[in-house]
Amino acid sequence: MNIGEAAAASGLPAKTIRYYEEIGLIRPKRDGNGYRAFAEDDVHRLAFLNRSRGLGFSIEDCRALLGLYADDTRASEDVKRLAADHLTRIDARISELQALRATVAGLVDACAGDGRPDCPILEDLATGPLCAHQRPKPLA
Amino acid sequence: MNIGEAAAASGLPAKTIRYYEEIGLIRPKRDGNGYRAFAEDDVHRLAFLNRSRGLGFSIEDCRALLGLYADDTRASEDVKRLAADHLTRIDARISELQALRATVAGLVDACAGDGRPDCPILEDLATGPLCAHQRPKPLA
DNA sequence: ATGGAGGTTCCCGTAGCTGGAAGGTCAAGG
DNA sequence: CCTTGACCTTCCAGCTACGGGAACCTCCAT
DSSP, X not given: OOHHHHHHHHTOOHHHHHHHHHTTSOOOEEOTXXXXXXXXXXXXXXXXXXXXXXXXXXXXXXXXXXXXXXXXXXXXHHHHHHHHHHHHHHHHHHHHHHHHHHHHHHHHHHOOOSSXXXXXXXXXXXXXXXXXXXXXXXXX | OOHHHHHHHHTOOHHHHHHHHHTTSOOOEEOTTSOEEOOHHHHHHHHHHHHHHHXXXXXXXXXXXXXXXXXXXXXXXXXXXXXXXXXXXXXXXXXXXHHHHHHHHHHHHHOOOSXXXXXXXXXXXXXXXXXXXXXXXXXX
């Protein structure tokens, strides 16, 4: 199976598959012509990666998850801890965004949004309180 | 005023200030020795940037906001639209994360988290449904 | 004179890919 | 047999918004 078929079967773009090989998440063999030859097991790992990335796990989390998956002497405790930590980070991020949302929504509500230049949003940005340098992470 | 004082006055790290100059958000003059010389207005713009970034606006949003701020013939409508779009993106992100959270929480709850290898989390990752390649953005 | 606390530029690294260039390979059609 | 087009390959650049650190310069106080 070459990369195009593996992409179709796993749901991942070919570019992503090459990247995953580069960082050592999969090790497909090669045909004589240099083409990658994906075995069923490779495709299975790719689908596993597609799903774990889809749940928001980081690449390093995924690496650990693949390791646990391959180890049949694993303790489910280890898997659960990894997922629970992930959940904690998601919750932290949601809280951060909700706080942001409240502030921005307040400003939007306060602005008339008409043709005149007076704007409480700009006034707040220009004169509001300075907090320590601490950014919300980018949205995308 | 040199960069250290400007940093203290605006709440931004010196590194960030240099970066903002590089991408054209500020244009401080230079002293004879090559040191940046920040005027009150520069510091004001920096504080403005600190606050707008703190509300999660992107750099390009901040550039636009600074432009609107400097233009006293602006319509508050334009400012409001920018902020409202930002709010929309925040809400979209929150929804995305809440959906993620629900799924991950379900898996965490289902896992015994003991010393045995059986784990519904791994089972789901290994055999769950494949969705189109569409990632949640990284958390950080 | 000297030491240290500032300042300067420049380049690399971050996460996780995506896009594109330059080129090799394969199967089908003329 | 040759060509066309769809594949495949590698490599390099770029994305966000900076932070770390090197190598070097400048100022001020002792």
